[in-house]
Amino acid sequence: MKKLFTILFVLAFTLPATAQQMIIEKNGSNNEIVNLENLKQITFSGTIVNVEQTNGAKSSTSMSAINAISFGDYTSIGQVRPADGELVAYISSDEIAVNCEAGNLVTIYNIVGTQVLSVRIGADYGSISIANLPKGIYIVKAGNRTAKIVRR
Numbered sequence: 001m002k003k004l005f006t007i008l009f010v011l012a013f014t015l016p017a018t019a020q021q022m023i024i025e026k027n028g029s030n031n032e033i034v035n036l037e038n039l040k041q042i043t044f045s046g047t048i049v050n051v052e053q054t055n056g057a058k059s060s061t062s063m064s065a066i067n068a069i070s071f072g073d074y075t076s077i078g079q080v081r082p083a084d085g086e087l088v089a090y091i092s093s094d095e096i097a098v099n100c101e102a103g104n105l106v107t108i109y110n111i112v113g114t115q116v117l118s119v120r121i122g123a124d125y126g127s128i129s130i131a132n133l134p135k136g137i138y139i140v141k142a143g144n145r146t147a148k149i150v151r152r
Contacts, residue, residue: 024051025067032059036071087145094131096149100142102126109139 024032040052090097108117
């Protein structure tokens, strides 16, 4: 166990510069996400992993409660601020209709955050062809609103 965490510790300092976050996947649903720019240090005390951030926030987690620690740039979508009204994307087999005003730019990202399509809507509830997209989970963004769609 110590060897695994030693390897993780070494990897933390050899990551490419594109890594933006550290995610500690815990048993249950309380995963811890730390932006690497805010990470001050990771230390190990017996079977406890201690994470300290530059803003003074600290957390401690038992190694037995950790499923995985991973580093990466998890999305290029960025932080989306909540807006009045929810973005709704109605999906059929080869197209989606999005409830946004005419002239809005609608961008579709795959699950890893890579932009796969960008279309300016011509009418309210504009229709967008997704026939060329493979089956999968996508994030639709219009203005500062987002919706998740699943193409089956």
